Amino acid sequence: MEEKKCNQAIDCCGECEPKPPTPKPNKCTNQCCEPIELKCPVDISNARCVPVLTERIYDYVCLKSGTMKLIKDLVFEVKHKQGVTYGCDEICVKDIVVEYDFIGLMNDDCDPLLKSYIDNQKIKFIPDKCAPAFKCEAKTLYNTYNNNAFISTNRSCCESGKKTRIAQIGVEFYVCNLVITVTGKIGCEKFEACSQYSGPILNIIKGDTTPLDFIGEICLPSGKQCVNMNLKFDGCIGVDCVSAQEKFDPCKETNPNREFKADVLSSLLVTEKVYAIVKEELIVYTSPNSIKCSDGNITPSGC
Numbered sequence: 001m002e003e004k005k006c007n008q009a010i011d012c013c014g015e016c017e018p019k020p021p022t023p024k025p026n027k028c029t030n031q032c033c034e035p036i037e038l039k040c041p042v043d044i045s046n047a048r049c050v051p052v053l054t055e056r057i058y059d060y061v062c063l064k065s066g067t068m069k070l071i072k073d074l075v076f077e078v079k080h081k082q083g084v085t086y087g088c089d090e091i092c093v094k095d096i097v098v099e100y101d102f103i104g105l106m107n108d109d110c111d112p113l114l115k116s117y118i119d120n121q122k123i124k125f126i127p128d129k130c131a132p133a134f135k136c137e138a139k140t141l142y143n144t145y146n147n148n149a150f151i152s153t154n155r156s157c158c159e160s161g162k163k164t165r166i167a168q169i170g171v172e173f174y175v176c177n178l179v180i181t182v183t184g185k186i187g188c189e190k191f192e193a194c195s196q197y198s199g200p201i202l203n204i205i206k207g208d209t210t211p212l213d214f215i216g217e218i219c220l221p222s223g224k225q226c227v228n229m230n231l232k233f234d235g236c237i238g239v240d241c242v243s244a245q246e247k248f249d250p251c252k253e254t255n256p257n258r259e260f261k262a263d264v265l266s267s268l269l270v271t272e273k274v275y276a277i278v279k280e281e282l283i284v285y286t287s288p289n290s291i292k293c294s295d296g297n298i299t300p301s302g303c
Contacts, residue, residue, distance in 0.1 A: 032158035033219035035059055047285035054284075058227070058276045059161070059219035065171075065212040066269035073245070076182060076193040078258040089187030091244035091260055101177040102134040103201070103235030103270075104141030114145060114231075117167045118220075124148050125231060136176035137198055143233045150226035158222040166218050166274060170211040173201045173235055173270065180239055180264070186248045193260070201237065201268050214272045221278060230275040241265035
């Protein structure tokens with residue numbers, strides 16, 4: 001049976017008529033939005049109504065950003081095992097364990113590393129004084145920030161809120177006490193080796209940072225109101241691949257620290273939680289004497 005098919009290729013001798021690009025709608029539409037409301041299935045039949053002046057979460061969003069990096073020639077030191085000797089053999093890595101103490105940002109008053117924008121307005125954020133900071137090799141790392149001045153929102157045709165673009169550009173992260181541990185075999189002998197580092201992510205060899213951008217939208221009140229914003233970063237480092245680029249050198253003269261170099265495929269994923277907070281006069285329902293305390297079952301005499 002013979003099957004004959006027509007060649008569907010473009011006629012090379014025919015005239016080519018370019019197709020115009022398809023227009024796409026502008027996504028910066030400044031849509032109207034509503035603040036967050038949560039339904040609380042609580043019985044308030046016996047509650048009291050109390051006026052308060054408080055800070056309320058108007059809206060919050062989670063922004064994610066990440067990157068992958070190939071780290072060339074990262075040095076691993078093989079841990080000594082009693083009675084085990086390694087020959088000039090291939091290094092086969094089977095398992096990888098990643099540990100670290102903290103991922104955060106270093107803050108410099110002269111040149112802040114956190115550059116933020118609300119629409120086209122540049123906003124300065126400073127470390128949250130109520131959030132814990134982390135000391136690492138004479139440096140301080142932060143992962144929670146507040147704006148140092150109120151953000152004033154403009155009036156619009158929206159009754160409640162308006163979607164507003166928020167962006168952090170070129171955010172540079174640092175890691176403290178990163179330890180990458182690998183296990184496997186050198187020839188037929190099992191081994192364990194590790195590499196330790198503290199500093200910029202992820203260009204460990206060059207000591208440079210890999211900045212990330214966070215871009216999204218958040219609902220802000222459309223009237224003339226002052227808004228506070230709270231930013232919290234939660235980072236995660238992963239290592240997917242460790243590939244030794246050389247055989248193990250067992251000679252104590254040329255390799256006294258029992259080291260080998262490997263290429264490492266690493267990733268950084270950071271989630272940023274952004275809270276928009278407004279001050280408001282609210283009416284809250286309270287239930288007096290509903291919280292009971294315990295003294296650890298110690299009853300003083302005469303009471």
